[in-house]
Amino acid sequence: MRLTTGALVERAAGLAAAAARSGEARVLGITGPPGAGKSTLAAALADGLAPGTAVVVGMDGFHLSNRVLEAHGSRARKGAIDTFDDAGYAALIDRIAGRRPGGPPVYAPEFRREIEEPVAAGTVVGDEPLVITEGNYLLATGGDWPAARARMAEVWYVDLPDDERLRRLVARHHAFGKPLPDAEAWARGTDQRNADLIATTRDTADLVVQWVEPGTDVVG
Template identity: 80%
Template sequence: MRLTTRELADRAAELAAEASRTGRARILGITGPPGAGKSTLAAALTEALGAGTAVVVGMDGFHLSNAVLEARGSRDRKGAVDTFDDAGYAALIDRIADHALDAPPLYAPEFRREIEEPVAAGTVVGAEPLVITEGNYLLVPDGAWPAARSRMAEVWYLDLPDAERLRRLVARHHAFGKPLPDAETWAAGSDQRNAELIATTRGAADLVVEWV
């Protein structure tokens, strides 16, 4: 389904209105393959909804650190489903779902692409009625991912034609320091294997959308 930012924001606003009535935050998940535009859409929704309505908590804050990945021999697969702390993510989503809007704030980690590492307590979850969480593996049926999914009001799967998605991925990797040949290899290799896994979860989404 092709939807505009305004149409998606209207749907997200309905979730925020529900939270305002119940006094507890509602969680909207946005998933899809690498390069589909998840973080960009999350930011666009936050802006469209207006100040104080939504906050973004990225799944990428639960990347295992480079040191841990190197110790495990997984550094060259960073971004694969088993290179995240899925139990930690599920625990945070559980806390957010139970968070009263008038309670003290919660803190969530965030991922900093400029250093390729997660940073603790980088995001403040306060009185916003809607929490938007975005990431690759929100609909994966294994591990602790289903526990996180069970606390989300809706999960949207963001679709994008592969050619454009790969173009964006290569550009992003290159912009954050990878030489162009390495960026192309990573996008077509590790990222693509992850994308193929994520594509199998598409049918479990509440909404499949091509954002225009």
């Protein structure tokens, strides 16, 4: 089955409409391996909906800080499942999913790639009926990840052939300051180990989106 980005926006609009009728926000999760296009899809969905309909909240805002990772001896594995505050993320998603129009805003952290650190209260969730959250471990079965998943209306898994996904990852790491050999080593090492774990959760998604080319999606 082949769908355009517009068709995915239409499906997201259905979730937003259901949220508006119920008076309680809906949370749409976007997951998949590093470099698959999660943040690109999340932004495309939010931009494709009417203004004020959706806001994007990234799971990456719950990265542990570099100082904490160094103290734990896990700085070299940054991005692995145990280098996130899964309990904090689950608590945030619970607050968002229970929020009703007119209530106080919810502030969410965001991850800044230019400094490789999370920043507190970088995103404001107001009266938007749809909150789109994207990240690697939304379908993970350990820790507090299932509690977050339980508060999401749907979770979509973004897939991509490994050669293209790795190309994008290397380019991204290089663009944000890693020398090319280090960017390639990180993408094929730490990132790939995480991708292998994430791939085991693929079949539990509500929708699998296989990115073929910009603006074209294959869903199955």
